[in-house]
Each structure stands twice: as structure tokens, then as C-alpha cells.
Amino acid sequence: MSGVRTRFAPSPTGILHMGSARTALFNWAFARRHGGQHALRIEDTDRERSTEASERALLAGLEWLGIEFDAGPIRQSEGRERHDAAVARLLETDRAYRCVCTREELEARREQTVAAGESWVYDGRCRDRNYEADCGPHTVRLRLDPETYLGWEDLVFGPSGQAASEIGDMNIRRSDGHPLYNLAVVVDDLHMEISHVIRGADHLANTCFQIALYRALDAEPPRFAHVPLIVGAGGKKLSKRRDPVSVLQFRDDGYLPDAMLNWLVRIGWSHGDQEIFSREEICTLFDLESVSRSPAQADPGKLEWLSQHYLKELPRHQLMALLLPFLSEEAGRPVEVAPELEDFVDLLRERSTTLAEMARRTRFLLVDTVDYEEKAARKFLRPAAQPILDSLHERLSGLAPWEPAAIETIFETVRSEQGDIGMGKLAQPVRVAVTGSSASPGIYETLAALGKDRTIFRIAAASEWIATRQD
RNA sequence: GCUCCCAUCGUCUAGCGGUUCAGGACGUGGCCCUCUCAAGGCCAAGACACGGGUUCGAUUCCCGUUGGGAGCACCA
Numbered sequence: 271m272s273g274v275r276t277r278f279a280p281s282p283t284g285i286l287h288m289g290s291a292r293t294a295l296f297n298w299a300f301a302r303r304h305g306g307q308h309a310l311r312i313e314d315t316d317r318e319r320s321t322e323a324s325e326r327a328l329l330a331g332l333e334w335l336g337i338e339f340d341a342g343p344i345r346q347s348e349g350r351e352r353h354d355a356a357v358a359r360l361l362e363t364d365r366a367y368r369c370v371c372t373r374e375e376l377e378a379r380r381e382q383t384v385a386a387g388e389s390w391v392y393d394g395r396c397r398d399r400n401y402e403a404d405c406g407p408h409t410v411r412l413r414l415d416p417e418t419y420l421g422w423e424d425l426v427f428g429p430s431g432q433a434a435s436e437i438g439d440m441n442i443r444r445s446d447g448h449p450l451y452n453l454a455v456v457v458d459d460l461h462m463e464i465s466h467v468i469r470g471a472d473h474l475a476n477t478c479f480q481i482a483l484y485r486a487l488d489a490e491p492p493r494f495a496h497v498p499l500i501v502g503a504g505g506k507k508l509s510k511r512r513d514p515v516s517v518l519q520f521r522d523d524g525y526l527p528d529a530m531l532n533w534l535v536r537i538g539w540s541h542g543d544q545e546i547f548s549r550e551e552i553c554t555l556f557d558l559e560s561v562s563r564s565p566a567q568a569d570p571g572k573l574e575w576l577s578q579h580y581l582k583e584l585p586r587h588q589l590m591a592l593l594l595p596f597l598s599e600e601a602g603r604p605v606e607v608a609p610e611l612e613d614f615v616d617l618l619r620e621r622s623t624t625l626a627e628m629a630r631r632t633r634f635l636l637v638d639t640v641d642y643e644e645k646a647a648r649k650f651l652r653p654a655a656q657p658i659l660d661s662l663h664e665r666l667s668g669l670a671p672w673e674p675a676a677i678e679t680i681f682e683t684v685r686s687e688q689g690d691i692g693m694g695k696l697a698q699p700v701r702v703a704v705t706g707s708s709a710s711p712g713i714y715e716t717l718a719a720l721g722k723d724r725t726i727f728r729i730a731a732a733s734e735w736i737a738t739r740q741d
Numbered sequence: 742g743c744u745c746c747c748a749u750c751g752u753c754u755a756g757c758g759g760u761u762c763a764g765g766a767c768g769u770g771g772c773c774c775u776c777u778c779a780a781g782g783c784c785a786a787g788a789c790a791c792g793g794g795u796u797c798g799a800u801u802c803c804c805g806u807u808g809g810g811a812g813c814a815c816c817a
Contacts (some may be wrong), residue, residue, distance in 0.1 A: 281817050316816060373815060389743035389813065409815050436744060444815040451817050474745070475812040505809055540754050543765040564747045565810055572753070572767045620780040697776035709778035
């Protein structure tokens with residue numbers, strides 16, 4: 271297939287939604303797969319709702335995900351001349367007509383019709399009145415032949431369409447002269463020479479009308495592919511309140527972009543039994559034939575699994591680069607890369623699902639004093655642990671070099687000295703003493719990362735703490 | 742209400758009339774490993790919404806029912 275050109279056309283009226291992001295991903299992947307181009311178009315014709323802030327958020331989210339564009343961003347608002355010209359042409363050829371029905375009149379007639387149990391489409395009152403430009407405030411409607419069928423072969427849903435009589439003569443220009451969405455989309459997709467329109471299934475109904483517009487404009491419509499919507503828990507509509515939907519929020523929560531991409535691409539698309547897709551694989555394997563036709567629920571648990579998977583695979587320097595901001599946030603000061611820190615972070619890969627979680631688990635290395643988790647302290651920092659901590663303190667104080675194997679030897683010595691007790695009796699109190707928590711990577715590696723001075727200081731502090739609690 | 746769309750384990754899905762007592766993954770439960778937490782290994786439970794057809798044979802095709810979704814603007 272050659273000459274493939276797709277586009278992602280969001281309106282900058284809020285956050286970058288994961289549903290939109292998936293649409294962008296599909297468009298990008300499809301274009302790459304076929305050696306085509308992918309364009310970005312900002313649909314900002316609704317001046318009241320469009321904001322610069324959400325446009326920036328949109329761009330930031332796409333960039334984070336690594337979804338690339340070969341053209342754009344072009345703003346729909348800048349295509350006004352094109353849109354006006356198209357409307358003028360339709361008016362001239364009598365394929366569109368002026369309509370003076372007011373919003374209120376339309377509303378009243380619609381209510382009547384609906385009350386009678388019928389579906390409302392514009393009743394065509396102004397259709398044959400031949401109003402000229404001087405007819406006062408008016409909208410422009412496309413003249414649809416009620417006898418025709420507006421159909422197309424959807425690349426996901428197969429044969430699709432509706433009778434024109436079910437659609438009615440739809441509005442293409444507001445009374446203030448502004449072109450309406452469907453008109454602008456068709457004119458711009460034509461202008462940008464879009465070959466494949468891949469978008470959410472909520473546009474299925476618009477497609478019928480757009481097909482009519484292409485015909486009225488004597489133009490060949492592009493191929494259409496509608497992807498089923500992502501729904502929330504219980505198959506209900508995604509709600510910003512209940513469901514995590516903001517791409518930027520996922521970023522800030524510390525998920526890896528590759529994990530996010532992998533998660534999104536598998537919602538409503540599959541390739542046999544494969545679950546893990548690299549960026550490159552997505553670009554070579556993605557196809558519309560395997561897109562599902564039913565709405566899919568997004569499972570955050572799967573994202574967590576994927577995120578950990580990618581966390582485990584990430585090259586060291588890349589991991590550190592991504593993690594540093596989270597570490598600094600956790601420490602409350604700029605954190606720099608250090609060998610011991612890197613070694614320790616490696617051990618956290620299989621214990622974390624996000625960068626934020628990794629940073630949290632590294633916190634004890636970054637701060638001066640640790641706070642004991644209440645439950646952990648109550649369970650492990652008990653009087654019985656004090657002699658163990660003291661003995662460990664004494665022996666570790668004389669230890670050199672400070673490395674895991676040497677530390678282990680000390681632990682073994684203390685263990686037999688204390689009557690061959692279980693290693694947990696040593697490791698857990700120490701773990702709480704130095705990290706504040708009852709869970710961490712291996713105790714020897716943990717102490718090695720902390721360093722000798724801080725380790726023995728914290729062990730002493732824990733012993734002290736136990737003593738004061740006994741009083 | 743009207744129009745259109747969809748329907749396999751809790752979730753994402755494989756399946757494209759018979760080699761399927763339906764396969765994979767996440768999640769869940771158990772066991773192993775073990776200084777904690779994980780990771781890893783092994784095992785287990787778990788689905789073709791329902792009712793009619795078509796067919797020698799339906800998860801796969803058709804029609805209903807039920808359930809869910811989307812659309813019905815001088816928004817995009």
C-alpha cells in the first residue's frame with residue numbers, strides 16, 4: 271500500500287485522554303506500518319472551549335509517548351478560507367441551501383416529533399425556499415437526496431452506513447458564518463490528502479454525513495476505520511472521576527512510556543498470543559484487520575505488570591535518567607547519580623511497578639533520618655532485638671571493606687553467637703533500623719548501599735530507641 | 742424514545758463450521774525458593790449471555806430476546 275496518510279485530530283479542550291492517545295497510536299502505527307505519513311491537526315474551531323494550555327498538554331502527552339508526526343500541527347482555525355470557499359461552492363451548485371429556522375423553532379419541532387415517538391431529523395422546511403444571501407440570519411444545510419444510502423466499507427466494522435433519510439439535511443455553517451465540524455473535517459481531510467481516517471467509533475454516525483459531503487464536493491472519500499471506545503469498569507462509560515484517564519497523570523505517576531504504549535495498543539487490538547510489543551514491533555505488526563469491534567475495558571493491573579516488565583529491561587543509564595526527577599522529588603533536593611545508588615536501584619527493578627514507587631523505596635538512602643513504620647517497629651524493634659543490634663553494631667564498626675559478602679560474614683558470626691537463631695531475627699530488626707520498613711532488597715546489599723557510617727549510626731539509634739521505649 | 746453498533750474466563754483476547762472436554766496474558770488461590778518484600782518456577786480455579794433456526798456437525802452462519810455502547814446540536 272502506498273500513499274498512506276493518516277491524521278490525529280484532537281480538539282484542545284481538556285486533557286490528553288487515554289482513548290485519544292490510543293487513537294493517535296493506531297494512526298501512527300498504521301502509517302508507519304505502510305510507510306506512510308502521520309499528520310497532527312488541532313481542531314480548535316470552537317473558540318470558547320479551546321485553550322492553549324490543553325494544546326500544550328496534548329503535545330506533551332504525545333511527545334512523552336513517542337508518537338511522532340510527519341506533518342503539523344496545523345490548526346483547523348487557520349483553514350477558515352478553505353471552509354468558506356467550500357460552503358460557497360456548495361451553495362452555488364445548489365447542493366446546499368440557506369435555512370432560516372431558528373434554534374428555538376427547531377427545538378420546538380423536535381420535541382413534538384420525539385413526543386410522537388419518532389426520531390428527529392431536520393424536517394426540510396427551508397429546503398425548497400431558495401433563500402438568497404440577503405435572507406437575514408441563516409445557517410447553511412447540505413441538501414441530501416432522501417432516496418440515497420450513505421454507505422462505506424469500514425476497515426474495522428465492515429459494510430456500514432445509513433439511509434440519508436435517517437440523517438436529514440445537516441447544518442454545515444452556523445448563522446454567525448462559522449463552518450461546522452463535519453464540513454471542516456471533510457474539507458481539511460481533503461486538503462491534507464488523508465488516505466485513511468482512523469478514529470473513535472463515536473464518529474460512526476458522522477461518517478454517513480461526511481460521505482454525503484464528499485459526494486457533494488465531487489471528491490473521493492478516504493478509507494474509514496472506526497475503533498471501538500475504551501470503557502470503564504463494568505463496561506460503563508469512562509469517567510474522569512472514577513477512572514484514571516489522563517495520559518499526563520500516568521506519566522507523573524511514574525509509568526514508563528513504553529509500558530503505556532504497549533498497554534494501549536493491546537486494548538482492542540491483538541496479534542495472536544503476543545502480549546509484549548516493542549515500539550518497533552507496533553510499527554511493523556499493527557493492522558486494522560485485528561482491531562476488535564466491541565468496546566474494551568482498560569485494566570490498570572495490566573499496565574502495572576507491563577510497567578514492571580519494562581522497568582526490568584530498561585538500560586541502566588536510561589533508568590537513572592528517568593528516575594532522577596522522582597528521586598529528587600522524594601529527597602526534596604537535587605539528587606545526583608552515584609555508583610552505590612545505581613547498584614541499589616537495580617535491585618528495585620523487580621520490586622516496583624513505577625518510577626515513583628522506586629523512588630519511594632530509595633528514600634531511606636536520600637534522607638538523613640528514617641521514620642519507622644509503626645507496624646514494623648512494633649513487630650521487630652523489641653527488647654529481644656537489642657542485644658542482636660548491639661552485637662551487630664560492634665562488629666560492623668570494625669568491618670572493612672564495606673561490601674555485601676563481608677557484611678554477610680558478620681551476620682553469620684552474630685547469628686551463631688546468639689545461639690544459631692534464624693537469619694530473620696537479625697535481618698528484620700536491622701532492616702527496620704536502617705530503612706524504617708520491613709521490606710527492602712537483600713539486607714547485605716541494602717547496608718552496602720547505605721554505607722558504613724550511616725548503617726552503624728542507624729543501628730545504634732534503633733537500639734537506643736528500643737531502650738527508651740522500655741522505660 | 743428513535744437509529745446504528747457490539748456480545749468467549751473477573752479483565753484484554755486467540756478462535757475465522759469439525760483435529761478445542763475452547764488456547765494465551767493480567768489478576769486471583771496454592772506450592773517451591775527465601776533474611777523481608779518482590780522476582781522467578783510449578784500447579785489450580787475460571788468463559789463461548791439466552792432462545793430459536795441453518796447444517797451430518799455450531800463458540801464460529803441467520804433470526805429474535807437480554808445486556809452493553811454510540812449517535813440523534815447553529816459542540817468537536
